[in-house]
Amino acid sequence: MFVPCDRGGGSAAPDFKGFTLLMPAVSVGNVGQLAIDLVISTLDMTKVGYFYTDCLVPMVGNNPYATAEENSTELSINAEVYSLPSKKLVVLQIRSPFIKNKYRPFCETLLSWVKSSKCARVVLLSSSHAYQRDDEQLLGTPLRYLLTPDLEKAVGGRIQELNWKEMEKVAAYPGISDTDKVLHIPGGGITKLLFTESCSEGIQMAVLLKFCSEGDNIPDAFVLVNYLNEWLQLIKSEVNPSSLWKIPSSWRLLFGNGLPPALF
Amino acid sequence: MATFFGEVVVAPSRAGLDEEEEAREETPEDREIRREIEKKREIDVLWTWQSGGCAEEPLVCSRFIVAIGRNAAAFLSSFILDSVCWEVVGVVKLWNEWCRTSSTTNVLPTDSFCLFYRLISDPTVLLCQCSCYVAEDQQFQWLEKVFGSMQKKGLQVTILSTCPVADYKTQESTLTLASPFLKALKTKEFQEQVCCPLLEQPNIVRDLPAA
Secondary structure (H helix, E strand, O other), X not given: OEEEOOOOOOOOOOOOOOOEEEEEOOOHHHHHHHHHHHHHHHOOOEEEEEEOOOOEOOEEEEOOOOOOOOOOOOEEEOEEEEEEHHHOEEEEEEOOXXXXXXXXXXXXXXXXXXXXXXXXXXXXXXXXXXXXXXXXXXXXXXXXXXXXXXXXXXXXHHXXXXXXXXXXXXXXXOOOOOOOEEOOOOOOOOHHHHHHHHHHHOOOEXXXXXXXXXXXXXXXXXXXXXXXXXXXOOOOOOOOHHHHOOOOHHHOOOOOOOOOHHHO | OEOOOOOEOOOOOXXXXXXXXXXXXXXXXXXXXXXXXXXXXXXXXXXXXXXXXOXXXXXXXXXXXXXXXXXXXXXXXXXXXXXXXXXXXXEEEOXXXXXXXXXXXXXXXXXXXXXXXXXXXXXXXXXXXXXXXOOHHHHHHHHHHHHHXXXXXXXXXXXXXXXXXXXXXXXXXXXXXXXXXXXXXXXXOOOOOOOOOEOOOOOEEEHHHHO
């Protein structure tokens, strides 16, 4: 699945042992993916490889993080891996939706790659439909987290200090009072599947998600990436943290082209 | 979501995963139906030199030109292909909701087809005209089966395709843009001169040309 970039000089495949894998779920508003774009762009991360997979719709374009003419011509595809060894961070960006019936094989292959590359933990950025919130969730912060039991042991204390809110479980059968509570992440794509699989396979995984709706999700991405930063401290955040994230050049024209002057 | 002019547009869920799809466990009947559909959607690549029992040698290919879509296929028919210099060497047989191709090599320009031609004077030059739509779940299979038959060392691949001008993202309006126009994407291994400007971000290519 993972194909390392040919960096020339016979360099060995990158080593992710002990690294934190940061990745998005393709979810409502694409918030996770936008947040990952901000991380890769701001930290100027180097591409170290890609996933050769038949599970995602194919796409290709030129470098979405280009800052100048010289670095704008590197091809970019639907699932790429970037790394920043100084922060022991490896980031997977997913740029297209899943092909029907292929999300399960993708999750299986992904988790087995996580285990074989010996990543210490996985942080999944995701989102959930805001309109599905219950009365209590409508008040207060729209941000939630989840930790697998193995990660809870490792960082539970730190998360408590941050005063974060855990994603609530909902009744399996709404309306019936004494029913089991289950995890429900509507609009979250593969979030729930990855999380439940990680729990049962002993993988240390954290899910950070935001309640949102489709629309201009750039502000949601900023909120989510700042939330992530409270914990992982990827950038210094004493001053206004939002101003420190660098918007990639590919975010231009998200809502269409310029208007024809003849219209007016 | 609301657009520029304030009208509300129903945006399909970008989560890409239906709730029911996620929650429902597959019954044996579902699995059987899914397997049958997968078999029906399988792609067959038939080369003219293949006959039963013959060991398949990988095709030696130096240049492979692929024209995807009716416009690109028509371009090749109008300007490149003729029965004197090119011979048909293969065909792709597939079915999906949008089209069906057959294993016949005698096609009309209005048919959906996917044919391979070889330059008679230089048999390492291969050309593919793919006017049929290859569905999302078939694109990877197409790729593996076609390129799987080829020896890829020193191979140069050129992909020709078209996109509507309305899909092109640019600062100005596409109304005032001089069209048609050419844009290109190239791998870093491609060292030759490209005949047109490179495709700028945030434009992307998808489907079979991207695969």
